[in-house]
Amino acid sequence: MTQAQRETLELFVRCYPFGGTEHLVEPVRALLRDHARLQAERDNYEATARDMANNAEFWRGLVLRSGEVFGVEAKTCDDGTINETVLAVKVPELVERDHAELLALREAAEEVLVDPWGETFRKLRAALNRSER
Secondary structure, eight states: OOHHHHHHHHHHHHHOTTSOTHHHHHHHHHHHHHHHHHHHHHHHHHHHHHHHHHHHHHHHHHHHHHHGGGGGGGGBOTTSOBOSSOOGGGHHHHHHHHHHHHHHHHHHHHHHHHSSSHHHHHHHHHHHHHHHO
């Protein structure tokens, strides 16, 4: 029992107007213990909420920093207005779009590296053959 709880219990015993408070001491002690337990539980919830808010802010900051790479595109609303800051909701769609473009470029580069003339040469030859007729 903390000092404050002991003082509360002593004050209760001294100030209870009806006398004969001995039978109430244990229930008051139980209430004080419950109060202390609930305060600790509240403190834990507050600490957890603070940690979650800090974590959310950290990840949001990463998304916004990543969005800066896209420049004005990441700041443009659907109605065309331009925001001062990055719209976090736009970042995933911009990343997906650029990733798809990058994959397409990679496939094209691999095709050229494997068969330098590849399909382009075949199309050119077919076009020349048609024009000769």
